[in-house]
Amino acid sequence: MSTTTWIGKSAARREDAPLIRGKGCYIADIAPPGVVQMAIVRSPFPHARINSIDTSAALALDGVHLVLTAADLEGIGAFPTLWRLPGQKHSDTPALAGDKVRYVGEPVAAVVADTRYIAEDALGLVDVDYDVLDHVVDTEKAIEDGAPVINEVWGDNIVIDYTFPGVNALGEEGDVEGAFAEADHVVSGKFRIGRYSGIPLETRGLVGVWDEIAQRLTLHSESQVAHLLRTELAGALGIPETAIRILTPNIGGAFGNKWDRYPEDILVSLATMRLGRPVKWIEDRREAFQATVHGREQVQEWELAVKSDGTFLGLRGRVLSDQGAHLHSTGIGPAWVTGAVAPNQYRIPNYQCQVLGVGTNKTPNSTFRGFGGPEGIFGIERMVDKAARTLGIDPAALRAHNYIQADEFPYFSPAGGVYDSGNYPEALSKALEAVNYEELRAEQKTLKEQGVHRGIGIASYIHVSGFGPSAILGMLDYYTGGYEGSTVKIDPHGKATVYTGMIPMGQGTETTLAQVAADQLAIDIADVRVVWGDTDQTPYTGFGSAGSRSNVAAAAVMKAIEEIKAKAVRLGAQLLEADAEDVEYVDGRVSVKGAGEMKSLSLGEVAQEAYWGHHIPEGDQPSLEATYVYDPANFTTAFGTHIAVVDVDVETGQIEFVKYVVVDDCGTIINPLLVEGQIHGALGQGLGGALLEEFVYDSETGMLLTTSLMDYLLPTFTDLPEFETHQLVTPSPSSEGGFKGMGEAGCFPAAPAVANAVCDALAEYGVEVDQTPITPNRVWRLIEEAKANT
Amino acid sequence: MSDVISFDLSVNGELRSVSAEPRKTLADVLREDLGLTGTHLGCEQGGCGACTVLLDGEVVRSCLMFGVQAQETEITTIEGIGSTGELHPMQAAFSEYHGLQCGFCTPGMILAAIDFVGRNPDPSADEIREGLNGNICRCTGYQKIVESVAAAATEMSG
Numbered sequence: 001m002s003t004t005t006w007i008g009k010s011a012a013r014r015e016d017a018p019l020i021r022g023k024g025c026y027i028a029d030i031a032p033p034g035v036v037q038m039a040i041v042r043s044p045f046p047h048a049r050i051n052s053i054d055t056s057a058a059l060a061l062d063g064v065h066l067v068l069t070a071a072d073l074e075g076i077g078a079f080p081t082l083w084r085l086p087g088q089k090h091s092d093t094p095a096l097a098g099d100k101v102r103y104v105g106e107p108v109a110a111v112v113a114d115t116r117y118i119a120e121d122a123l124g125l126v127d128v129d130y131d132v133l134d135h136v137v138d139t140e141k142a143i144e145d146g147a148p149v150i151n152e153v154w155g156d157n158i159v160i161d162y163t164f165p166g167v168n169a170l171g172e173e174g175d176v177e178g179a180f181a182e183a184d185h186v187v188s189g190k191f192r193i194g195r196y197s198g199i200p201l202e203t204r205g206l207v208g209v210w211d212e213i214a215q216r217l218t219l220h221s222e223s224q225v226a227h228l229l230r231t232e233l234a235g236a237l238g239i240p241e242t243a244i245r246i247l248t249p250n251i252g253g254a255f256g257n258k259w260d261r262y263p264e265d266i267l268v269s270l271a272t273m274r275l276g277r278p279v280k281w282i283e284d285r286r287e288a289f290q291a292t293v294h295g296r297e298q299v300q301e302w303e304l305a306v307k308s309d310g311t312f313l314g315l316r317g318r319v320l321s322d323q324g325a326h327l328h329s330t331g332i333g334p335a336w337v338t339g340a341v342a343p344n345q346y347r348i349p350n351y352q353c354q355v356l357g358v359g360t361n362k363t364p365n366s367t368f369r370g371f372g373g374p375e376g377i378f379g380i381e382r383m384v385d386k387a388a389r390t391l392g393i394d395p396a397a398l399r400a401h402n403y404i405q406a407d408e409f410p411y412f413s414p415a416g417g418v419y420d421s422g423n424y425p426e427a428l429s430k431a432l433e434a435v436n437y438e439e440l441r442a443e444q445k446t447l448k449e450q451g452v453h454r455g456i457g458i459a460s461y462i463h464v465s466g467f468g469p470s471a472i473l474g475m476l477d478y479y480t481g482g483y484e485g486s487t488v489k490i491d492p493h494g495k496a497t498v499y500t501g502m503i504p505m506g507q508g509t510e511t512t513l514a515q516v517a518a519d520q521l522a523i524d525i526a527d528v529r530v531v532w533g534d535t536d537q538t539p540y541t542g543f544g545s546a547g548s549r550s551n552v553a554a555a556a557v558m559k560a561i562e563e564i565k566a567k568a569v570r571l572g573a574q575l576l577e578a579d580a581e582d583v584e585y586v587d588g589r590v591s592v593k594g595a596g597e598m599k600s601l602s603l604g605e606v607a608q609e610a611y612w613g614h615h616i617p618e619g620d621q622p623s624l625e626a627t628y629v630y631d632p633a634n635f636t637t638a639f640g641t642h643i644a645v646v647d648v649d650v651e652t653g654q655i656e657f658v659k660y661v662v663v664d665d666c667g668t669i670i671n672p673l674l675v676e677g678q679i680h681g682a683l684g685q686g687l688g689g690a691l692l693e694e695f696v697y698d699s700e701t702g703m704l705l706t707t708s709l710m711d712y713l714l715p716t717f718t719d720l721p722e723f724e725t726h727q728l729v730t731p732s733p734s735s736e737g738g739f740k741g742m743g744e745a746g747c748f749p750a751a752p753a754v755a756n757a758v759c760d761a762l763a764e765y766g767v768e769v770d771q772t773p774i775t776p777n778r779v780w781r782l783i784e785e786a787k788a789n790t
Numbered sequence: 791m792s793d794v795i796s797f798d799l800s801v802n803g804e805l806r807s808v809s810a811e812p813r814k815t816l817a818d819v820l821r822e823d824l825g826l827t828g829t830h831l832g833c834e835q836g837g838c839g840a841c842t843v844l845l846d847g848e849v850v851r852s853c854l855m856f857g858v859q860a861q862e863t864e865i866t867t868i869e870g871i872g873s874t875g876e877l878h879p880m881q882a883a884f885s886e887y888h889g890l891q892c893g894f895c896t897p898g899m900i901l902a903a904i905d906f907v908g909r910n911p912d913p914s915a916d917e918i919r920e921g922l923n924g925n926i927c928r929c930t931g932y933q934k935i936v937e938s939v940a941a942a943a944t945e946m947s948g
Contacts (some may be wrong), residue, residue, distance in 0.1 A: 016885040019893030020877070022828015022868030026894065029827035117813065201832040201840055201928045202894045252830070252894030253928050285833040506892030506929045677888045677934055684931030709837030709926070717919040717932045746931075 006515035006525055007737075010673035013511045014530075015504060024250040027205035028282050030220050035207070036065055038271055038281035039119035040264070041109035041126045042290060043101035046361035046702025047135035047148060050099055050128060053109060058125040063114040066275055067126065068267060070098040076270065077236040079261040083333035083478045088160040088357070091151045093326040093364070095236075095266040101130070102150055102325035103361050104704050105290025110267045112279055135361040135702040139299050139322040142360045150325055150359040159323055159357040160332050164339045166351040168412035174350035179314025183305035187387045192771040193375045193751075195297035195322065196693035197368050198685070199714060202252020203283035204292055206264055208272035217269055218245045222252075224259040224503055225544025228480065230535050236266050237273075248533030251505035255685065256367040257292050258505070259544065260329035289707045294695055295368025297322040298338065300379045304386075305350075310393050310401045314350035315343060317379065321365070323357050328364040332357035333478065334372030337464070340415045341376040345424045345460045345639060346384075346402040351414035361702050363695070369685060370747035373463060378772070381459040381752035385759060386768065395458050395756065396432055399641075400425055403460075410634075410734075417464060419637040420734040422665065424460065430726055431458070431641040431663040440645065448764075453648045454658065455761025459749035463638040465551065465666075465741030467543060470631050481542025483631035484549060486556035488517065488564055490624040492611045494588075494604025495527045501541025502553040503532055506681075507743050508674040509550055515670055516554045516737070520561040522588040523603065539627060550743065554670060555736030556630035563626035568606045570617045571624075575601060575609055636732045636740035640664035642683075644753040648761040653780030655691065655758060657721035665728035666742030667735070672727070678743045679725055686750025688715040694773050762786075797861050801826065802870030812858050816850075817841045819857030820867060828868035828897045832926070839925030842898035843867050849905045849924075868897035871904070879945040880904050880938075889938030891929035899925050903939045911947045915940065 018024045055067040078092035097108050109126050113119035134148040141147060142157040150157055166174040180186060207220040217239070223229040226246040234241040251258065264281055272279040283291065298321050305314040321335030332355065339353040384402075388395040403424040404411050411419040440456055447454045467473075468482025487499040498517050504510045510530045518525040531537055543549060565585040572590030573580040576599050584593050590606050592599035606624070609615060613622030645659040662679060669675050692713040696705045706712035713719075731738025755769040758779060765786035771778060796809045801824060808823050815834075820826045820843070832840035834853045841853045844866035872878035880900050883889065890896040899922070906921040907913065913921065918939045919932070927935060 012885065013888070015893070016890060019890055019896055020881040020884050020900065021872060022826070022897045024893050025827075026830065028821075028831065031822070117811065199928060200892070200894075201838060201926065202830070202892070203832075251892060252832075253892040255928075285835055285837075508891070673888050677891060677930060680931035680933050681891060681929045682931075685928075708835045709833050710835065714838075714926050714928065715932075716926060717923045717936070720932055722915070722936075723931065723933055 004519055006519045007670050009515065009671065011511055011515050011525060011671055013508050014514065015508060015510055026202055026250045026252050027207065027220060027222050030207045030249060032207065032209055032278040035278040035280050036112050036114055036275065037116040037119045038110055038112050038268060038279055039116060039123055040107050040287065041111065041123050041128065042287065043097065043104055043106040043108055045101060045130055045132050046104050046137060047133040048101050048130040049133060050097060050101065050130060052129045054127040055109065057127065058111055058122040061118065061122050061125060063118040064111060064122050066112040066271055068096065068110040068271065070094065070096045075238060076266060077238065079232050079236060079329065081327045081331040082329055082480055083331040085160060085162055085332065085336060085477055087162060088331055089154045091153050091327060093328065095263040103363050104702065105287065105363060107263045110271065112271050112275065137360050137362055137697040137702050138699055139320050139358050139360060142358050150361060154359060157359040159327060159359055162336065162355045164351065164353040164415055166414050167416065168414050169416060169418050170412050174414050176314050176316050176350045176352045179350035180305045183313050184308040185306050185390055187304045187306060187383060187390050189302050189383050189386055190770060191300045191379055191382060193296050193298045193300065193378055194689060194694040194772040195294050196689045196695060197293065197295040198255025198257040200253030200255055200257060203285060203288040204258065204262065204264065205282040206268040207278060207280045208268040209278045210272040210276060212276050216243050216245065217273065218247060219269060220247050220249060221265065222248065222254065222258050224254050224505060225541060226503065226535050227501055227540045228544060229261055229265060232261050233265055233269060237269055246535045248503050251503065254505040255369045256371065259367040260293050285709065286707045289712060290363060290704055293328055293366035294324065294363045295365060296375055296689065297365055298335065298375050302379050302383050304383045306387050306391065308391065310391055310398050312346055312348050312402045315348045316352040317342065318354045318356065320356050320358050322360055322362065324360055324362040324364040326364045328366035330366050337372030338376040340417055341373050341462055341464060342380050343413055343415050344377060344380045344462055345404060347404055349414060362697060369682060369744045374686060374747045374751065377459065377461045377748045378752045381749065382755060385756045396428060396437065399458065399460055400428060418634055419462065420634050420732050421730050422637060422639045423728065423730050424639060427639060427641045427663045427665060427728055428460065430728065431643050431661055434661045434724060434726055435643045435645060435659060453650055453761040455646050455648060455757040455759065457644040457753045457755065457757025457760055458641065459753035459756060460641040461639060461748035463742065463745045463748055464635045465638050467549065468635060469633060470542060483542040483629050484553045484556045485539030485541065485627060485629040486553065486560045487539050487627040488557065488560040488625060490564060490603065490607045492608045494602060494607050496521055496523065497529045497531060498557055499531045499538045500553055501538045501544065502549065503544065507550065507678060508671065509553065512550055512670045512674060513554060513557055516557050517561060520558055521603065549741055551636060551735055551739035551741045552630060552632055554739055556628050558736050559630050560626045560628035563628060564624060567620060567624060568603065570620060571610055572601050572606050574615050574617050630736065632735055634734035636667065636735050638664065638666045638740040638742045638745050640745065640749065642749040642753045644757040646754065646757045646761060648758055648779060650783055653776035653783065655774065655779065660721045660723050662723055662725040663728060664742065664745055665730050666745065667730060667732040667740035668738035669727065669729065670739065675742060676725055679746045680723055682744055682746025683723060683750050684715055684720055686747040687720060687754065689772060690751035690754045691773050692719065797858055799857065799860055799865060800863065801865045802867060808857060810857055812856060814857050815853055816855050816857045816860050817852035820852060826867050826869050830894050830897060832894065839902060840895050840898045842901050842925065844901055844905060849902050868901060871900065878904070880942040883938040883942035883945065887934055887938040887941055889930065889935040895925060895927045899927060899935065903942065907939065907943045907946055911943060913940070913943055
């Protein structure tokens with residue numbers, strides 16, 4: 001039996017001590033002696049042919065050491081797209097544009113100089129001769145006949161046309177046509193999900209240090225998945241992986257954006273190798289808007305077949321995913337996830353979804369917290385509310401009528417996935433109770449008479465977390481692993497060191513893994529050290545810090561410690577002259593069962609013996625350490641229901657929060673305070689995209705108009721409501737420890753909850769919110785259009 | 791490089807000599823010339839507040855002024871707040887109430903909060919939100935920061 005002294009406790013974060021003192025070490029704080037600085041010449045055009053590049057004036061500037069262009073990259077490879085679904089077209093994303101640029105911000109040349117000030121002075125001296133080409137930045141226009149083709153090797157701008165066949169994991173096939181023929185009502189909707197992204201407060205950055213004598217590259221990087229970066233960088237540079245060490249400092253937020261591999265990884269590495277001096281690159285904020293991957297942006301069309309009693313019969317849809325100018329690290333993966341989660345918490349036996357990846361002259365769209373899931377939840381949750389209005393059924397009642405029930409797990413989704421566990425009706429009940437739903441509805445009527453337009457918006461969600469048994473990733477042609485490894489070493493004094501490939505980026509991984517290890521070993525948490533951020537020391541990670549993976553990493557730690565405890569018992573039995581079956585590991589001691597203090601050894605005493613190696617049982621080796629690579633048996637499915645209550649000013653379109661209630665279930669909770677922090681943070685990002693955040697492109701010029709924090713609106717203190725959070729705990733049967741990942745969950749229901757609340761507030765106008773972000777001007781226009789139509 | 795000039799800055803109670811170009815921002819001088827890397831740069835556009843420092847006790851964005859302009863003032867950076875074993879109540883509250891995740895906005899946030907509580911020793915949650923609205927946090931959704939500042943205000947006035 002393992003005790004749970006630490007799991008379930010709000011243990012203080014060990015990450016905090018340096019950070020509150022300004023003593024953290026972020027990438028920009030790393031300054032090796034002799035370091036020189038890189039700045040990047042980026043394309044000012046959305047689509048143009050490069051005729052020539054003249055670097056002579058830049059090279060002549062005092063303090064400039066190197067200018068790299070595509071011509072200098074002979075023999076240097078490009079990073080691959082890892083998720084390569086059948087039929088997905090391939091194209092390399094070059095580190096520097098060769099003959100053509102395809103989006104504003106694409107790297108064209110790299111300048112290295114003594115200081116960043118000089119490097120930036122030199123950018124203007126690199127003379128690039130462009131022939132501007134026709135561009136397209138609108139998703140739907142990009143697939144029309146005659147649209148400019150972004151990438152010649154694609155042939156057209158449809159990079160994939162993939163259809164979910166509607167077959168579940170048992171091989172049962174639905175009958176979508178039949179469902180729609182049988183339906184009493186067919187509800188349809190078309191939604192535009194805005195383009196936004198993680199916008200970590202710390203931009204990307206790199207420091208490369210080439211050791212000429214050892215012929216070895218040390219790259220300080222903020223990558224969420226350092227081992228994968230090392231593997232791919234070795235491939236691109238054509239040097240062995242053993243010649244690369246990736247070190248990770250503190251990360252100032254990542255949110256998926258730092259999961260991808262980027263051109264600058266290659267450029268900084270090459271520059272330090274060519275100059276023999278440390279090279280540093282820190283992205284500025286304007287670059288970050290142009291050159292760090294964007295997220296979301298889809299145009300979705302859905303049809304829901306329903307019976308008059310509210311029963312859902314079938315769902316079919318088409319998702320256009322705006323991929324931008326290159327397929328980045330994850331290809332169209334996020335859009336695939338959109339199709340995979342769209343049936344959500346509902347029994348929808350008949351399902352079909354076509355996913356089209358679309359190329360446009362925009363920044364690549366790739367990894368961002370939620371990874372396609374929030375888009376799918378937006379679509380289905382808006383459709384459910386539309387159906388409720390069509391049928392005249394309360395939206396809560398319609399959801400309850402169609403939920404998968406608690407006794408139906410494991411549930412085989414028509415989108416192919418297997419939901420491990422859940423209790424959807426209970427989450428809804430708890431949320432309704434928390435907002436006082438009946439009373440709220442009554443109050444809404446009274447307020448309406450007083451001219452206050454109050455709306456109640458419900459959104460339920462699933463969050464497929466702990467991404468992947470590796471074999472399933474293989475079936476999806478996703479060339480990564482779904483496992484996490486952990487090495488745990490007990491030193492001769494009985495203290496533990498945990499090595500993880502996970503990288504803390506704000507979510508408190510170091511603390512949660514220490515909690516898990518302390519519990520499993522039944523030792524004080526202060527006696528556990530967690531080592532991360534060094535590919536020379538930590539085990540290879542299949543997927544890294546992404547996709548809410550703390551649960552998988554925690555399971556790896558648990559399994560490694562199981563092996564250590566088993567070995568401690570074998571060794572302890574030898575030392576105590578007892579049979580191993582009579583010896584147990586309890587309370588941090590190896591003891592003969594029922595024999596009391598005399599027949600017992602502390603973990604430290606056993607460990608010391610293990611390192612002396614004088615009495616090692618046959619078949620065992622000296623030392624006390626274990627490595628376990630944990631590959632989850634199934635995805636875990638976190639879930640919940642959120643309710644937003646808002647007032648809408650019909651004169652201005654302004655939305656004010658009255659209340660925001662959250663009910664989430666992420667299985668067994670390791671640290672409640674950190675879970676709450678993750679929920680709040682993900683909600684903040686979900687609501688940002690719901691209300692404020694958008695990368696705006698001008699269709700005439702193809703320019704990205706939002707390149708400062710004055711144009712691109714991040715939520716501030718006064719933009720976000722106070723969240724009321726409640727937790728359910730349905731332990732996952734398919735993951736070690738019962739944990740489910742949840743770091744992304746808050747992103748999922750935020751936008752549809754708000755959209756549904758706004759529609760509810762404006763029900764008398766028949767307004768349907770079909771676009772995010774839901775800005776005041778968009779709401780105002782919807783109201784005015786509705787008024788004009790009546 | 792030719793127009794490097796020498797000047798003195800008073801930082802965290804200590805007079806420091808600097809040789810830097812006049813065009814160098816205060817943030818870069820603090821970080822690169824004085825090694826005070828607790829002052830972070832989130833946007834260099836004055837939009838995020840991560841580079842907040844106190845100049846004669848007033849909140850300023852160190853990315854929006856030049857180092858030379860800070861002569862004749864008393865500069866306080868995060869490194870001047872609290873010490874090992876004796877944290878400032880604001881620092882202690884941020885840790886206790888989970889007012890930080892990645893920690894990148896935290897130094898600026900703590901300095902802005904200290905300034906704010908100095909002016910409003912008993913703030914409501916809404917006043918804290920208004921008072922700190924110039925500082926952006928991308929991780930927390932703000933609620934835990936509001937709780938941290940409220941707790942620190944109580945501690946500081948108690």
